[in-house]
Amino acid sequence: AQSVTQLGSHVSVSEGALVLLRCNYSSSVPPYLFWYVQYPNQGLQLLLKYTSAATLVKGINGFEAEFKKSETSFHLTKPSAHMSDAAEYFCAVSDQGNNDMRFGAGTRLTVKP
């Protein structure tokens, strides 16, 4: 069964600094991979998704992620953090042909002024 592991339950960066949130996946078949963001007391919002097209995926709010099969990774990056980026971020995987999505435990991003 597919799964994801998010490295680091809490990441803290300064405003304007690079954001890097790590995600490694495990899947026996080519995966679909996703990053979601969750603000306090809200549902999940899709940031970006990889569905076997381009390996570098651009999402909303300036975020992007690169699918690296050799490293089984799908790390999320943003060149310059903004205070409004402070939230919980979840990486998720869905096997092609499957019908459920498996989420990581989440990484809380804090942005310092």
Add this chain to the structure above:
Amino acid sequence: ETGVTQSPTHLIKTRGQQVTLRCSSQSGHNTVSWYQQALGQGPQFIFQYYREEENGRGNFPPRFSGLQFPNYSSELNVNALELDDSALYLCASSSGGPPLYEQYFGPGTRLTVT
């Protein structure tokens, strides 16, 4: 276009009681998935409904059950509530059935079991 809505927003129940949570899918979506998100954890897949039929289930006991209606709205029912059922319950809708590659989440229902 109306997004995914869930009701109620918050709910407090007593151990042993039963609860029904509701979800209206996004317009045009025929697939609804339910997730349980315990505090400080990622969402866990409960089950999915596609065109009114259960189409996959996670590792949850039978006291978690669901329905999908002809308009593709859905209900999650939990019987014999336990303290560990306290969580945020998220509904997500998508179109076209499996494979699942894009879904839209509602704001969730916060269930507290005392």
